Amino acid sequence: MVLAQLGGSISRALAQMSNATVIDEKVLNDCLNEISRALLQSDVQFKMVRDMQTNIKRIVNLEALAAGTNKRRIMQQAVFTELCNMLDPGKPSFTPKKGKPSVVMFVGLQGSGKTTTCTKYAYYHQRKGFKPALVCADTFRAGAFDQLKQNATKAKIPFYGSYMESDPVKIAVEGVERFKKENCDLIIVDTSGRHKQEAALFEEMRQVSEATKPDLVIFVMDSSIGQAAFDQAQAFKQSVSVGAVIITKMDGHAKGGGALSAVAATKSPVIFIGTGEHIDEFEVFDVKPFLLQKLSEGSFTLRLMYEQFQNILKMGPIGQVFSMLPGFSSELMPKGHEKESQAKIKRYMTMMDSMTDAELDSTNPKLMTESRIIRIARGSGRPVRDVMDMLEEYKRLAKIWGKMKGLKIPKNVQHMSK
Ligand code: GDP
Numbered sequence: 001m002v003l004a005q006l007g008g009s010i011s012r013a014l015a016q017m018s019n020a021t022v023i024d025e026k027v028l029n030d031c032l033n034e035i036s037r038a039l040l041q042s043d044v045q046f047k048m049v050r051d052m053q054t055n056i057k058r059i060v061n062l063e064a065l066a067a068g069t070n071k072r073r074i075m076q077q078a079v080f081t082e083l084c085n086m087l088d089p090g091k092p093s094f095t096p097k098k099g100k101p102s103v104v105m106f107v108g109l110q111g112s113g114k115t116t117t118c119t120k121y122a123y124y125h126q127r128k129g130f131k132p133a134l135v136c137a138d139t140f141r142a143g144a145f146d147q148l149k150q151n152a153t154k155a156k157i158p159f160y161g162s163y164m165e166s167d168p169v170k171i172a173v174e175g176v177e178r179f180k181k182e183n184c185d186l187i188i189v190d191t192s193g194r195h196k197q198e199a200a201l202f203e204e205m206r207q208v209s210e211a212t213k214p215d216l217v218i219f220v221m222d223s224s225i226g227q228a229a230f231d232q233a234q235a236f237k238q239s240v241s242v243g244a245v246i247i248t249k250m251d252g253h254a255k256g257g258g259a260l261s262a263v264a265a266t267k268s269p270v271i272f273i274g275t276g277e278h279i280d281e282f283e284v285f286d287v288k289p290f291l292l293q294k295l296s297e298g299s300f301t302l303r304l305m306y307e308q309f310q311n312i313l314k315m316g317p318i319g320q321v322f323s324m325l326p327g328f329s330s331e332l333m334p335k336g337h338e339k340e341s342q343a344k345i346k347r348y349m350t351m352m353d354s355m356t357d358a359e360l361d362s363t364n365p366k367l368m369t370e371s372r373i374i375r376i377a378r379g380s381g382r383p384v385r386d387v388m389d390m391l392e393e394y395k396r397l398a399k400i401w402g403k404m405k406g407l408k409i410p411k412n413v414q415h416m417s418k
Contacts, residue, residue, distance in 0.1 A: 013038075014076060014403070023071040028060060031079065042257030045230035048264050052082050077408060086260055089267045093243030094216040096186050098130055103176055103187045103212050107205050107236055108220035110141060110193030113248030113274055117220050118190045119151035120274065120282035121246070125186050126157060133184040135175030136161030137168040137208055140192035148190060155279060158184065168192060168204055169211045176212050189214065197232065202239040209240045216243045218271075221262050223247045229258035233265035242266045248274035251281070300401040303360040305394055306352045309345045347382065348390045354379030363398070 013034040020027045032053050039049045059078040060071075096102045104121070108114040115138070122132035134152045136159065138144035145161040152159035160175035172189050179187045191208050194201040209217065219233060219242040236242055245266055247259045250273045259270055275281045352360065354376045359367060368391055377384045 014079060017072060017076055017079075020072070023075065028057075028075055031075070032056060035079065035083075039257065039260075043226040043229070043261070044257035045227060045261045045264075048086075048230060048261060052086065056082050081408070086264060089263055089269055092216065092269055092271050093241070096125065096130065096215070098128075099185055101180050101183070101185055101187065102215040103189060104216045104218060105189045105191060105209060105212060105214035105240075106218050106220055107191050107240060107242070108193055109197070109222075109232065110195050112193065112220045112222045114193055114220040115144060115147050115190055116151070116277065117246050117248055117272075117274055117282075118148065118188050119155060119157070120279055121218070121272065122152070122157045122186070122188050123155045123279050124272070124282055126155065130186045131184045132157055132186040132188060133175075133179040133182070134159040135172055135179070135187060135189045137172035137175070137189050138192040139166050139168045139171065140194065140204075144190070144192075151279070158182070169207045172208045172212050197235045202235075205236075205240050217241055218244050218246055219262070219266060219268070220246050220248060221258065223249050223258050223273075224252055225258055227258075227261075229261040230265045233262040237266045237268075242268055244268050244271045246270065246272045246274065247285070251275045299363050300394075300398040301361050301363055302352060302355065302394055305397060306349060306360065309349050313342065313345060313349075347386060348393065351376055351380040351382055351387055351390050 013031045016034075017023075017027060017031050036049045036053060039052070040046065056075075056078045059081075060075050094102070096104065106114050106118050106121075115136075118134055122134055125132050134148055134157055136145045136148040138148075145163060148161060149159055158179065160171070160178055162171055165171050168191065172191075176187050176189065189208065189212055191205055192201065217240050219236045221229060221233060225232065233242075233245070245259075245262045245268050247262065247270055259273075263270055270285045273283050273285045275283055359372070373384060373387050373391075377387045380387075
């Protein structure tokens with residue numbers, strides 16, 4: 001199961017709760033069991049799922065709720081809050097600013113994609129107008145410096161390292177000092193990895209961190225490690241103060257739940273994802289708190305649907321993540337039919353391109369009279385049947401979203417939605 005199915009299951013579970021006539025413990029348990037099953041199948045760590053269940057049950061003490069209180073609402077809100085927290089623990093502990101010197105240290109296991117990611121991160125910021133520089137403090141892996149040097153040269157990013165020096169702390173300090181003098185505003189320190197978590201690695205990380213005083217420590221994790229994600233991320237977090245996470249190899253067959261586990265273990269957000277070996281196969285990751293906001297408003301317009309489609313197409317395989325939003329999943333993008341689903345989405349978008357702003361921003365489907373439908377069909381060169389199809393899809397999604405109306409986004413997530 002990938003995140004796409006996960007989104008579908010969660011929305012179905014929440015919607016089922018809306019449909020239940022009597023709200024009792026069984027309804028809550030059914031809902032939680034369905035969500036838990038989905039999370040476990042996506043490789044989210046067992047303990048995390050259990051904690052989520054416990055937290056929700058603690059909030060929703062059905063017996064203690066006075067008669068007449070809206071149990072359904074309280075339950076939905078509790079589940080929604082927990083999921084929001086799981087998806088988005090807040091801002092990274094630091095965000096680099098142009099013109100202000102900052103040090104960002106990368107940590108992670110060997111093979112996780114750390115070195116590649118350092119360059120991608122530098123390149124991304126360079127294009128945004130930063131003056132980045134790379135420091136190779138990985139003295140453990142033979143060839144690490146060559147790799148960084150090669151990548152950095154290609155991207156025209158200054159770099160620092162040594163073939164001779166074996167003390168990573170010394171190299172890191174020298175590199176940081178040099179680039180501070182050169183007025184670089186984003187000094188990226190690549191540290192050593194190891195094949196597995198071991199004391200020596202963590203000790204070295206701690207020393208480099210102490211000596212360079214990074215503004216931000218980024219933990220890099222390979223998305224394919226599955227269930228091991230939580231423990232690995234936690235081990236790093238316990239040694240250095242991880243403030244953000246980057247998940248690599250999201251272009252592969254990873255189920256994606258590892259990302260959620262890493263977020264939970266480090267209490268830090270995933271800020272980017274790696275989607276290939278190439279330097280620009282790197283994307284900002286944003287679990288769309290904005291959409292959570294919309295969801296809680298319950299107002300679902302065609303424009304919102306259009307934006308979701310855009311995201312899904314842009315993100316390629318990781319479009320699955322957006323499917324964590326109710327409705328955008330199994331029905332619209334059934335597993336094994338991704339190509340057809342993509343074609344359908346593109347078709348829908350072409351038709352929406354022929355709609356007016358008023359139509360796109362309306363939440364009133366009655367606006368879509370027969371003559372308008374014919375006009376849209378003509379404008380987009382599609383049969384009327386296709387337009388009807390697209391509007392049906394819209395109504396289906398709007399109905400699901402409508403059921404969530406009024407859910408409150410937890411405070412720590414709200415900042416992102418501005
Ligand atoms: P390090 O040991 O953690 O520094 O890992 P490297 O940066 O050397 O990366 C290990 C391998 O993973 C290399 O072959 C990279 O090209 C590859 N790699 C890194 N990031 C990604 C990614 O996002 N997608 C894919 N497909 N490969 C990646």
